[in-house]
Amino acid sequence: MIPQRNLFSFFFGGLLLGAAALTACREAKDKPATAAGPSSIRAEVYVVKDTSIREEVRLVGSVVANEEVQIVSEQARRLVRINFPDGAAVRKGQLLFKLDDADLKAQLKKLAAQRKLSSGEEFRSASLLKLEGISKQEYERVASSIEVLDAEMDAVKVQLDKTEIRAPFGGRTGIRRVSEGAFVQPNTPLVTLEDLNRVKIEFAVPEKYASRVRPGQEIRFTVENSDKTYAAKVAVIEPKIDLDTRSLFIQAVADNRAGELVPGASAMIGLDLSAIEHTVLIPTRALIPGLESNSVLLVRNGKAEKVRVETGLRTSRSVQVTGGLAYGDTIMTTNILRAKPGIPVQAVANPTAQ
Missing domain, CATH: 2.40.30.170 (Efflux pump adaptor protein, beta barrel domain)
Structure with a gap:
């Protein structure tokens, strides 16, 4: 038999447990049911604007x-003078190297003397021809010798010109490969000249x-x-x-x-x-690819709205949108995977979105 005092305690404890359970049920009933996801999300957004895109490779x-040449000698001669320092800026026609020309000058002097002698002989032959003292054939032989001497003198002058090596254009010299006194051969590189x-x-x-x-x-x-x-x-x-x-x-x-x-x-x-002017360019991460079409999440009246878009050219960070968006539209660039159409969006501006 249970004592009266213990029975009273048992009854009072059960009454308290029942009251607590009833209160918990009422609170659970009054508390609104929550969805599986959040009531709203924060997301960085990008405002669509008029822009241009360039296709670049x-x-x-x-x-x-611009111009580059290796200065070389055309003759086998001794180099007697270098007329510039290494790495110097030179003008077109400036003398760079001077080769020994003593023998050519002596040869030219000899030919000049021979021509003078032949010229006097030609003058006398012309006078005799007028008096019919010599034949025309004899006169032509003397006259032709002068022409031969003139041709030989011209050939020596050409060789003399080649002893002066000049800059073919204005530019800067490199490091010279020879020194004064060296005996240079034809086509021996002397220095590089570049127009920079x-x-x-x-x-x-x-x-x-x-x-x-x-x-x-x-x-x-x-x-x-x-x-x-x-x-x-x-x-x-x-x-x-x-x-x-x-x-x-x-x-x-x-x-x-x-x-x-x-x-x-x-x-x-x-x-x-x-270059394409007046087009729409959005960040690549804002685009949601699909099997048949692409889309973006538009923020309109504070809520996410999925919009299909048509795309064009792509860059490393951006995509051209050719249809589906208008200037001034606001699109989500982050939290896209968590967003569902109709969910409230707390927009956060992102000036570096593109």
């Missing part, structure tokens, strides 16, 4: 001197772009020894595509009066193939 080329006021940028484009490059078109390029971006204009286009590489050889010209571009350097070239 990246190529590798080389910097080449302008430089040529040589590169090749794949054949599929061959018809989209034209003379006067501007290119941009960078070189390893500088952080600057330089500009050049297409000057020459090879008339045919190379059969081995299936590429079209192109030569552009850039100003180099500052002397920053060094011949032989590699050039990273950006060639614009086309």
